[in-house]
Structure formats: structure tokens, C-alpha cells
Amino acid sequence: MLLTARAELCPTIATIAPEEPARFNPECLEELCLKIGEVRAEAEVALALHRISEVLPTLDATCRRSGREFVVALEHLCKDADLIGMATLARVARDVLETYIAGNEVGFSATMARLDRVGERSIHAVWDLEDLSG
Template identity: 55%
Template structure:
């Protein structure tokens, strides 16, 4: 009996909240906001690197710290989807559901990469 194998290639857009970035500019000024975004992107990238190295099934509890920091940095600059998925990872760590954790871990890495590229593309457009 021959079976078809399907490969899923999940794609979802990285959602960015421009109002959050505008509010940040209003709160601390445009120059400081640019530095804040750059700093947050470095933080996000560093935590994504950590998250990529953690095996979600074997070392799932090690994801809590980087995911928490990633969510906070993402919220700060309006990366709404990334922040939400990082919180989903935290929820899976808390419940101990390793199947859901493996899935949300993979999703977090995908969304993280797309989100960073979306910000870089936005900066390229804005100059």
C-alpha cells in the first residue's frame, strides 16, 4: 500500500504593531526609540539563538528564561506575534505538555526569524 507523504510548510505573517512603536517614540523621543529598537533586536536575536539550541523535549524547562525575555523585548517594540508565541511557549513549559512545547518551540523559531526580517525590511524602506 503506497502512502502519500505531505510536508507542511507553515507560513504566517509576522505581525508588527506600529502604534506601539509610535507610542515609544512619543514616550522617549525618536532618537532614543531608534536605540531602543536596535537594543531590543539584539536582545531578541540573542534569545532566539539560545532558544534554537535548547531541545524542547529534553530541556524544555530551560526555555522559560529566554522565552520570557524574548516576550518582553518583543512587546517593547511592537512585535506582537513574536511576543504572543513566546508566551505560548511559556504556557507549554508551565503545563509540561512536551508535544505542544515542541510545536510551539518550532513556531517560535520560525516567527522569530520572520519578525526580525520584517523589522529589517521596515528599516530599509524607512531609510
């Protein structure tokens, strides 16, 4: 009887696993190709992807080490993401920057976690797109 009463007072805790699709804007790549040519655009995409994949895992340590360096890293991340059409990644990185500058610790923690999730999905989305195009 006592176990039944406790079970009623303690509802089951649900575990949620946030899933968010990476939004990719292929028009940005088309514009880049028209502006600088397909070969140079392909090199720019590869370079931007490389920089993004290197900076994402280091953001936590960068933040602890230097606030200014963290802000610069986020600004570069936004620029690279915008350049190659990673719309969601750019928006989330801006949200991280906004919460950091505002000193919103809860919002900052939440947006940093979201940046980790979106970052990986975004990188894979572009790699998958490149695989499809040959």
C-alpha cells in the same frame, strides 16, 4: 498488479511547509517614539532586536541547561517583542512558556518550532521596516 494495489494503500505523503506572516504593530513604535523621543526609540529598537536575535538560537540549549534560565529568557523575549511591536513573536513566546510550565511536551515542541519560524520572520519584518524609513 501488486505494485498498483500497494500504491492504492499508501497514499502520497504531503510535505507541508508552514508559512505564517509576522504580525507587527507599528503603533507600539509610534508610542515609544512619543514617549522617549525618536533617537532613543531607535536605539531601544536596535537593542531589543539585538537581544531577540541573540536569544532565539540559544533557547533550546538554555532549556536543557536550566529551566529557570529558560523561563527568564522567554519572559525577556516577550518584553522586548512587546516593546517594539512584534505582536506575533510575543504571543508565540507566551505560548511556549505556557506549554513549558504546564509540562505539555507535544505542545511545547510544536510551539518551540513555531517560535523559530516566527522569530526569523519578525526580525526581518522590523529590519525591512527600518530600511523603508531610512
